[in-house]
């Protein structure tokens with residue numbers, strides 16, 4: 196959250212130095228970075244949950260040997276993280292709109308679309324977060340860096356703070372393969388009053404119904420991948436004796 | 445009677461595979477924590493694992509509790525294979541490890557236990573009543589609403605016992621449940637375990653311990669384990685009977701120059717040496733085939749310029765069984 200505000204501040208300064216900052220661009224950045232909080236919270240928060248249960252609270256082995264599936268447990272924790280992040284997102288949007296007068300709106304006609312997009316996107320985010328969290332089983336010490344790193348990649352390549360069209364072609368193609376790129380695009384359809392002129396033409400051309408379809412298909416693929424990764428990593432961790440490993444001494 | 449636990453050639457090796465990732469001259473750190481272990485624990489039994497540090501006790505418990513996979517061999521718990529079928533096992537077991545401080549510090553004692561009970565699908569009301577009953581039984585009632593981070597080590601240990609028993613498992617694994625507890629708390633826990641298994645005939649306890657007395661007083665059967673191998677497995681009485689033929693002698697002498705010198709004396713099966721730094725004495729426990737070597741032992745003590753302060757023949761306890769099998773004491 197603080198990150199978002201700092202970003203906006205930097206943008207103001209840069210804009211003041213370099214000429215006019217179109218308010219649409221500001222709104223573009225604002226919406227992107229506000230919703231990115233979900234992504235970061237899911238990726239890094241999931242890592243923290245597993246790491247905390249393992250190293251700090253040392254409860255992981257008791258959760259793991261209980262009848263509840265650890266996968267289900269971690270998804271549950273993921274939803275809690277999303278609620279926490281959601282409060283932050285709301286606050287940031289409110290500040291942006293109310294205090295800074297950034298042109299963020301809400302296209303009421305798109306309310307059902309928005310709800311569907313939000314749910315699909317959050318599920319996708321959690322599924323990816325769970326897979327990243329699972330890898331934490333194996334990489335006790337470097338897991339934090341890894342989840343931050345992946346979050347960073349998403350930050351650059353999913354059009355969070357600048358349109359994909361700014362990137363070199365390979366970067367654009369890469370971004371087009373990440374489902375969350377379409378999530379941010381879909382959210383902006385609802386929340387931006389006007390699109391900035393720099394916005395990515397490829398994404399702009401996709402109709403809302405197709406965006407929904409892409410997100411729904413992505414969710415299926417990402418969920419299956421996430422489950423497979425998690426199962427595999429869990430098996431490996433149980434084989435190597437790393438489920439309840441502690442490194443804190 | 446049905447088997448609660450059964451292992452066949454159960455082996456667990458740690459490390460020693462990734463040759464490529466190891467610096468070239470680093471030694472291969474391959475540890476055989478369990479070496480072809482065959483055990484069988486019947487339903488309703490209170491079974492003890494007794495062994496020195498690093499013997500493989502915790503490793504065995506982790507495999508049975510589905511935390512760790514075997515390297516080879518197999519293990520079944522409640523009839524299910526630990527590697528292939530962990531889910532039905534998890535519905536029937538629980539586990540408590542001593543000497544650790546697990547728990548969410550910001551939750552209260554009760555909340556913590558309640559949370560875990562919910563992973564077992566116990567109706568909240570039932571769980572709460574049972575938690576309260578157990579908290580009283582473990583004399584933790586006063587601390588029920590205290591934040592876990594304010595609990596003492598012993599209190600946390602008791603909380604973990606409640607966490608383990610509240611789910612009413614068929615088989616419970618207790619890894620050194622009295623570790624670091626004071627005498628009365630340890631006794632309370634032992635009494636609870638005894639009572640629990642007496643009240644519920646189909647319940648099974650697998651317990652590890654360092655304390656001979658605890659194993660002797662508590663367990664129906666004991667397996668003595670060292671270096672990943674089970675050296676003997678029987679009732680405490682029968683284990684003690686194993687060394688009945690032998691003579692156990694406790695000797696206290698002034699400090700010895702060479703306490704290892706007794707190896708060569710014929711008729712000495714095994715012995716342990718303890719240096720008493722405070723009194724500057726050495727105490728020795730010998731397991732002898734018969735009385736004959738006592739004379740040789742005495743002269744060896746005198747040869748070293750030392751004096752015998754006291755000598756007694758003792759009835760074998762588990763300690764002697766242990767020394768005779770493992771070749772060292774347990775502390």
Ligand SMILES: Nc1ncnc2c1ncn2[C@@H]1O[C@H](COP(=O)(O)OP(=O)(O)OP(=O)(O)O)[C@@H](O)[C@H]1O
Nearest residue numbers: 436458475477495496497498499500501502503504
């Ligand atoms: N995760 C691990 N990685 C490598 N080696 C391990 C691991 N866990 C256990 N070991 C080794 O396996 C052996 C058996 O350990 P284990 O913890 O089972 O012993 P224990 O009988 O429980 O000992 P203690 O009485 O000290 O608790 C030891 O040599 C230990 O160093």
Ligand SMILES: [Mg+2]
Nearest residue numbers: 501502503619
């Ligand atoms: Mg142990």
